[in-house]
Amino acid sequence: ETPRGTSAMYSYEDCKATADWLLAQTSVRPVVGIVCGSGMGGLADMLKDQVAFNYKDIPNFPQSTVHGHAGRLVFGTLKGRPCVCMQGRFHLYEGYAIQKITLPMRIFSLLGVETVILTNAAGGLNQDFKVGDIMIMKDHINMPGFAGNNPLAGANDDRFGVRFPCMSDAYDRELQQLAVDVGQELGYGDFLREGVYCVLGGPSFETIAECRMLHKLGADAVGMSTAHEVIAARHCGMRVFALSLITNKAVMDYDSEEKANHEEVLETGQHRAIQLEKLVSTMVTRMEYNNTNA
């Protein structure tokens, strides 16, 4: 009998079929996979010689339902490096099973991707953070995971990875250092930070008491994505780098007039778009790869 909540929802063969379908339609053999956060879809426009697929046309793929997430998988090159970019990601609050949200990571891996760069919009809990800051993720707190909502729950297929993957090394330290170095060179020192991201289920934004609690627990930023993708990506052995754009300050004070809203999130994305693109594209050109295509 299939166990409850099984990750066998998409078997290895299903993922392989989707990857093979994509590989048959493009000559790009991506070594880097990029995931665009809310309002950061412009990252995909950096790719040259694009071959793009609407999610609705890709076998087994879910659909994007959130404003600011276009729903296209874009292949192309970034300064000569073959890349694939998700212009739109999936979230728990859209009603998808967690295995469905993270399916693209397994497909990335089967496409030959070695390194995943994930971006997200997040609320700043750290009182030193300002709107527009870019936070290099050094770690995460997976709140839904505490309640058993982990993308790896269910039968494990060893062809993807081991039953109990380590997460203390989830965020590649060399890539974090590379981001610091590139950020300094580009003159981004004033708004480049590092910190811990906490994922919640959403879609409601946090209460004041929740924000205070998360901050006390060690989170610097709060959002509704990324950590699940990181777990799935690490499970299948890809290197991970992630960053949060602080699009709003989490409301921590009962006297505050601030109210979190998705429009502000998208607007902040627009303001920082150029710098985000420059940071990511420069990092991609400086990374080391095993694949000879790169």
Ligand SMILES: O=P(O)(O)O[C@@H]1C[C@H](O)[C@@H](CO)O1
């Ligand atoms: O896909 P990300 O994590 O960037 O999206 C964040 C979380 C919610 O989907 C939305 C809230 O404005 O932005």
